[in-house]
Amino acid sequence: MVMREKTVETALINAVKAAGGFTIKLVALHFAGIPDRLCLLPGGRAIFVEVKAPGKVPTPRQLWVHQRLKKLGFNVLVIDNTEDAKNVK
Numbered sequence: 001m002v003m004r005e006k007t008v009e010t011a012l013i014n015a016v017k018a019a020g021g022f023t024i025k026l027v028a029l030h031f032a033g034i035p036d037r038l039c040l041l042p043g044g045r046a047i048f049v050e051v052k053a054p055g056k057v058p059t060p061r062q063l064w065v066h067q068r069l070k071k072l073g074f075n076v077l078v079i080d081n082t083e084d085a086k087n088v089k
Contacts, residue, residue: 003082005053011085012037012049019089023049033065035076039088045075047088052080 016023021041026048028034035048048069050058058066058078066076079085 003054005051005056008053008079008082008085009036009051011082012039012051012079012088015086015088016041021045031065033059033061035062035066035069041089047075047077049088050076050078051085052078054080056080 013023016039019041021039024038024040026034026036026038035050037049037051039047039049041047048066050062050066052058066078069076077084077088079088
């Protein structure tokens with residue numbers, strides 16, 4: 001059975017919740033490439049997360065947005081498996 005992106009996303013949501021935080025699904029109507037989730041964690045930590053199905057990679061536009069966010073000082077992760085998703089704390 002092939003793991004789907006939704007499975008990875010659910011593992012991320014559960015891990016962040018277990019760590020005492022929560023996630024926000026990001027939808028930008030007029031700004032393509034924004035990461036899928038904003039994870040807000042204890043201690044004032046914020047991490048943007050691009051969730052992908054195993055083996056999939058971000059599009060060039062997504063990579064461009066990730067670089068812009070990183071230049072502003074934000075943490076940006078690309079997660080394509082449940083193990084990495086479980087380690088976001």
